[in-house]
Amino acid sequence: MARVTSDLVRLYADSDALALAELVRGKQVSPLELVETAISLVEALDPRLNAVVIRTFDLARQAALAPPTGPFGGVPFLLKNIASMWQGTPLTNGLGYFSDFVCDHDSEMVRRIKAAGFLLVGRSNTPECGWSIGTEPRLYGPTMNPWNPAITCGGSSGGAAAAVAARIVPLAEASDGGGSIRVPASCCGLVGLKPSRGRITYGPEAVDLWFGSIAIFCVTRTVRDSAAYLDAVAGPMTGDPYLAPTPAKGWLAGLAEPPARLRIGYTLAAPWGPPVASDVAAALHETLRLLERLGHHVEEHDLAVDLEQVWPHYNAINAVETAADFDRVTAANGRPIGEADFMPLNWSLLQHARSLSAVQYSESIAAVRKASQRLAIELAPYDVFLTPTLTQPPRPVGYWSMEDGDRLRYLARWSDAAYMFAFNLSGLPALSVPAAMADGATPIGLQLVGRHGDEATLLRLARQMEEDLRWDLRRPPVSAG
Template identity: 40%
Template sequence: MTASLNSTEYKTPDDPKQRATKELPSMPHEIHEADATELAAKVRDGEVSPRELVEAAISRIEETDPTLNFMVHRRFEEALTEAGGALPDGPFRGVPTVLKDLGQSLMAGQPNYAGSAVIRDLGVIADHDGNVTRRLLDAGFIILGRTNVPEFGPTVTTEPVAFGPTLNPWDTSRSPGGSSGGAAVAVASGSVPLAHGGDAGGSIRIPASMTGLVGLKASRGRMSMGPDQGEEPAGFAVEGAITRTVRDTAAIIDVLAGCEPGDPYTAPTPARPFTDEVGVPPGRLRIGVAASLKDFETDPECSLAATQAGALLSELGHDVDAAAPAAMQAQRSELMPHFFGTLSALFAANIMGLEAAIGRPLDIDRFEPLTRDHIEQGRRMTAAETVHSRLVLNRFTRTMAEWWSKDGWDLLLTPMMPVPPFPLGYLDFDPDDRERSHDRIYTATQYSVPFNVTGQPAISLPLHWSADGLPIGVQLVAAYGREDLLIRVAAQLEQAAPWTHRRPPTSAGSGR
């Protein structure tokens, strides 16, 4: 079985790497402006039916996807049937959403391409649901299909050869980020109110930043990675969602959180549901601001976003100072090689498992250059080198944790990205200049990767727009297990500097 939108069907009116902003259809119905919490309430109150929501979402996808290219598989007929039938009486009964085509989002009877032509052409169909999918279905969500990702997700742009690039609705010459780029565009385009994503190096937070949305990477172990994984890779990855509002972010964590039999670890149990933290005064907090890092360059616009967010937090009564964990300043030499080396080892291991499953070796020359580079590097790594990288990363985690536990800081504020939304092609991998290519990815993830390593919760908030109208997010990081504190402060900022009225350009002119 192949995707509904494959490489031969992908179309865009012109070269997507040209600088241009294409107008999108207007959003005539209020449901395209609502968050998932509001839509669920409308269903409960009988103001709208699940089928009406699904029909509206499908219509919007059919309007916007030919330009933005965020869907790789559609299950519209099944979704319409489900919308007209008996649905679980969960908190999001009847609300449409989409799954990221990567991570622990298997859905029985559906393909999972992982952004790869090789996987697509194998025609593999899942025979069970992942824990994430099951929890979304139990909550009453109706799944419309799967969203575009880079092949196997090793980069933070969404430009797979198999399905074509996903375009940023704020400027279609630019990337929406990755690897949850398709998910972010599904939300930013008004097609669904929230979308499943995963984050192993910034893959929820970075697309949220680049498309003007909210993205939380939860604490390690907050969501189960089962039944097919325990930790992947080395506990870097977590599941979650990209949303428009803080209350939706809190609610989706409540839906997805929880330990399952066989999980290697679980995050501390919260004192109460995360939805109950929205609107709770956070108290007077001690917040450090790192508007740039010594090891890397940060665009002045992105530093300004963090500086202005720090000023706003000060106005809200918090103690804000320029400060950051010292370990963050030495990433290029001490952290990144071990993080990406561990990622390479995972790639090689996954190919080994896939070859065992299909009973024959794969031709790795069919994979994209970046994927192939990771596979080859992973195959060269020894077991001792892999374990050594894990030990280095564990030491980094303990050193970082002391900034919160011993030095007495409550939150760290940083830019989410070191550059504004970048053009398509900016992170293209050149096998003949692999060092420079990898360095660009290192640089793009300087503010995100450290907290995949440490397992701390971190949230990207759309608090800044550039002079030319591009969204630029900021990141707040809490101590391990303290999503509650992030949600309280994020809700406080959302109230002080609202962002949900900001929408990508449309033919109706709804604005930046």
């Protein structure tokens, strides 16, 4: 077993994923040393975070003995405890019903993650079934934010974000159907990219998820790690229904080119609910000054698309699709699933799904697709569109608890994240960047939205901002090193 020294921990905590992989290639550290460091940090920090709920330490140690390959060879990594199939390991989706489930194969994304050289040390905590922007499942308990245990770490990729912010791992898998990459990135001070529709495959388990509204990717501390990860995992499988154009050079290589003068639209108007909080507005105004100083043109533009009107239709789609998923699962398992298996909110969503007619479902699909079209047309004049990630600072732990079974009341609270689902349904790439720290201790994220297929512009702009703001150097109270 490799010895973990304080010097190794400091080196590990100070390095992003690409830097760690470079150390491995230079034989300055071994993959096993990195794995043992990650394990030691899980054991030391996770009692305060509850971010890593399934641990696969022995599998990671075994994988670390093979020669490292790929751009991230030897780098520790966490899968999210939703959806991603990893042969021979548990996957619960945060739900006790799946406590005995073991994956019988690797999904294509997991195959690509392994091929990139990552060493999988476990799975991160998520809310039950994922439909929450907090991470407080009944099965595992809440994940704490390493910046402040009183505020949410976000969700649904909250365990991933907490672990990356605490430097347990340099990046971790995340997925996003309504802000679940970008919200925890914002709450934990990280970079969170939701790629374009068609950029990441759903195969082979699924052909389509929520009409292309779900994106699977990661959360990182640095922009270059996000770009390199996109190089490693992007691309369709044969038969995928959506395609996104690919740049002539890789996304990481593209960071070497500073962005040309960009036309950047922005809004400070909350789509519904309370006005944008003063701390968030201050972060956006300061960012606008930075963008102008960097040579970009900024202009205000409030969205004409009525997102509040579309929100119930989007929820109808995800409720129906989730209900259909559970019908398939219970038929295969031969064991019925009932109210006692779910937290109250999820049960109310399933009951709502079963109350909808086929015509109502079709009307929701049409409304969401129309909003997608209108958003793309409305934002086409801009190279980048800037919004708050969350219109309010991170809420207290418990605010997003799915123990609240009042569906309409719970979903109304999502006004904080009203700018999230808009870019799931539209399929446009969206990137949350850690723009500011309120009172020096509360991360505030802002969202950069691009044209379909143009992650490259978002990443180049974010890299330019990162070089000025140096958010990669910020470290929460609960962290390695």
